[in-house]
Amino acid sequence: MAVILVIEDKESMAQMLSQALQAEGHQVIVARDGREGLQKFKESKLDIIVSDLKLPHKSGLEILEAIKEHNPLIPVILMTAYGTIETAVKAVKEGAYDFITKPFDPDHLIHLINKALEKQRLVTENLILREEFAKHLKLPKIIGKSPKMLEVVEKVQKVAASHTTVLLLGESGTGKELFARAVHYLSPRKEEAFVAINCAAIPRDLLESELFGHERGAFTGAVARKMGKFELADKGTIFLDEIGDLDLALQAKLLRVLEGEEFMRVGGTVKIKVDDRVVAATNKDLQAAIAQKLFREDLYYRLAIFPVTIPPLRERADDIPALVEHFVNYYCKELKKELKNFSPASMELLVRHPWTGNVRELQNCIERAVILTDGPVISPEHLGLRVKELAEAGLADLPMEGSLQDVSSMATQFAESRMIRKVMKETGGNKTKAAEILKVSYKTMLTKIKDYGIENP
Numbered sequence: 041m042a043v044i045l046v047i048e049d050k051e052s053m054a055q056m057l058s059q060a061l062q063a064e065g066h067q068v069i070v071a072r073d074g075r076e077g078l079q080k081f082k083e084s085k086l087d088i089i090v091s092d093l094k095l096p097h098k099s100g101l102e103i104l105e106a107i108k109e110h111n112p113l114i115p116v117i118l119m120t121a122y123g124t125i126e127t128a129v130k131a132v133k134e135g136a137y138d139f140i141t142k143p144f145d146p147d148h149l150i151h152l153i154n155k156a157l158e159k160q161r162l163v164t165e166n167l168i169l170r171e172e173f174a175k176h177l178k179l180p181k182i183i184g185k186s187p188k189m190l191e192v193v194e195k196v197q198k199v200a201a202s203h204t205t206v207l208l209l210g211e212s213g214t215g216k217e218l219f220a221r222a223v224h225y226l227s228p229r230k231e232e233a234f235v236a237i238n239c240a241a242i243p244r245d246l247l248e249s250e251l252f253g254h255e256r257g258a259f260t261g262a263v264a265r266k267m268g269k270f271e272l273a274d275k276g277t278i279f280l281d282e283i284g285d286l287d288l289a290l291q292a293k294l295l296r297v298l299e300g301e302e303f304m305r306v307g308g309t310v311k312i313k314v315d316d317r318v319v320a321a322t323n324k325d326l327q328a329a330i331a332q333k334l335f336r337e338d339l340y341y342r343l344a345i346f347p348v349t350i351p352p353l354r355e356r357a358d359d360i361p362a363l364v365e366h367f368v369n370y371y372c373k374e375l376k377k378e379l380k381n382f383s384p385a386s387m388e389l390l391v392r393h394p395w396t397g398n399v400r401e402l403q404n405c406i407e408r409a410v411i412l413t414d415g416p417v418i419s420p421e422h423l424g425l426r427v428k429e430l431a432e433a434g435l436a437d438l439p440m441e442g443s444l445q446d447v448s449s450m451a452t453q454f455a456e457s458r459m460i461r462k463v464m465k466e467t468g469g470n471k472t473k474a475a476e477i478l479k480v481s482y483k484t485m486l487t488k489i490k491d492y493g494i495e496n497p
C-alpha cells in the first residue's frame with residue numbers, strides 16, 4: 041500500500057481517482073488546489089504525488105519544483121490536457137516521473153503509479169546500497185551460548201519489536217555493530233533501510249551534512265542537494281556508531297531530532313521530519329565524558345533508555361570454541377582452502393588468550409592462521425599470539441587486564457616458555473633431556489615447545 045497525494049481541482053475527477061486508487065489498496069489524500077497540495081505534501085508522509093498541471097493558486101510545474109526541492113526522490117506524475125502536453129514534456133525534463141494525458145483510463149494511471157513506486161524503491165535501495173551497506177544485507181549469524189551472551193541476545197530480541205532507542209555499550213570488537221543490525225532485522229522495520237554512520241570516521245565539518253543532508257551550494261563543494269542519513273533511514277533504522285565522538289554542537293542538533301523535532305538540511309530552509317528508529321553505540325565511557333563536559337547529559341539520557349552492554353570476550357571464554365569454528369569454516373571457504381582443524385594445544389591457547397581486541401581480534405587471528413597453514417591442522421605457531429613475544433619481554437610487561445584467571449594463565453605461560461627456552465639452550469636442544477629436567481613427559485614437552493613456538497636454540 042502506498043500513500044498517494046492527488047492534486048486535482050475538478051471534483052468529479054478527484055473523486056473518480058480516489059475511488060480507483062483506494063480500490064487498489066492505496067491511501068489517498070486529495071487537495072483541491074496548488075497551495076493546499078503543497079500544504080498536504082509538507083504535513084504528510086507520502087509515497088507518490090499525482091497532480092493536475094493546471095491548477096488554481098499554483099501550477100503543476102511550481103508544485104513539482106517545490107516538491108523536488110524538498111524531496112528529490114518522491115515520484116510526481118502530472119495529468120495534462122491536450123493543450124498542455126508541451127509543458128508536461130518540460131516537466132518530465134525537470135524531474136517529473138511521467139505524465140498522462142486526459143482523458144485516461146484509471147488502469148493506465150495505476151500502472152504508471154506501480155512502475156513509479158517500484159522504481160523509487162530501487163532508487164532508495166540503491167542509494168542505501170551504495171552507502172557502506174552492500175556487504176551485510178542480511179543479518180550475520182550471532183555466535184555464543186554463554187550465559188552472558190544469551191542475556192544480551194534475549195534483551196535485544198525483546199527490545200527489537202518496539203520503537204525504543206537502544207544504546208549498545210562494549211569494548212572495541214565485541215559485536216556492537218552486529219547487534220545493531222540484529223535490532224533492525226528483528227524489528228517490524230526489517231524491510232526498510234538500515235543506515236549506519238560512524239561518527240568518529242567523518243570529519244566534523246562533513247558530519248553534519250552526512251547526518252542531515254545539505255542543499256546545493258550550502259558550502260564549497262556542495263554541487264548538488266544531498267539527503268542525509270536521517271532521511272535515508274526514514275521508516276527504518278539509523279545506527280549512530282561511535283556516538284561518544286560526536287562534538288557538542290552536533291550533540292545539540294541530534295538531541296532535538298531525537299526529541300521528535302524537525303530539522304533542516306545544511307544550508308536549507310525546508311523543515312524535514314523523519315521517522316527513524318535510533319540505535320547508538322560507543323566503546324567510550326559516556327559517564328566520564330559527561331563529567332568532563334564532553335558529552336551532554338540530556339542526550340545521554342535520551343539515548344540510554346535501553347542500554348545493552350556486550351561483555352568482553354575474555355569474560356565469556358566458553359564462546360571461543362564456537363566462534364573459532366565459525367570463523368575457520370568461513371575463511372577456509374572464502375580463501376578456497378581445505379577445511380582445517382585446530383590442534384588441542386592451539387585451541388587451548390585460543391581459549392586462554394585475553395583477547396583485548398575481542399571477537400574482531402579473534403576473527404583476524406583465525407584468518408591469518410588459515411592463510412599461514414598449508415596442512416590440515418592449525419598449530420600454535422600459526423596463531424601468532426603474544427605468548428611468544430612475551431617470552432622475550434620481562435614479567436613487568438605482562439598485560440594487567442582481564443580476569444584474575446587470565447592474568448595468572450598469562451604469567452604461567454610466560455614463566456613456562458622462559459624456562460623451556462632456558463633448559464633447551466642448556467641441553468643443546470635435547471628434548472628428552474629437557475623433559476627430564478623439567479619433570480614432564482616427552483609428549484608434554486613436545487606440545488609445549490610447539491605451543492610456545494620455541495625453535496631449536
Ligand SMILES: Nc1ncnc2c1ncn2[C@@H]1O[C@H](COP(=O)(O)OP(=O)(O)OP(=O)(O)O)[C@@H](O)[C@H]1O
Nearest residue numbers: 181182183184212213214215216217218323399400
Ligand atoms: N557473537 C558473534 N558472533 C559472530 N561474529 C561476531 C560476534 N561478535 C562479533 N562478531 C564479528 O566480529 C567483528 C567485530 O564486530 P563488530 O564490528 O560488531 O564490533 P564493534 O563492537 O562494533 O567493534 P568497534 O567498537 O571496534 O567498532 C565483526 O566481523 C562481527 O561480525
Ligand SMILES: [Mg+2]
Nearest residue numbers: 213216217281
Ligand atoms: Mg563498530
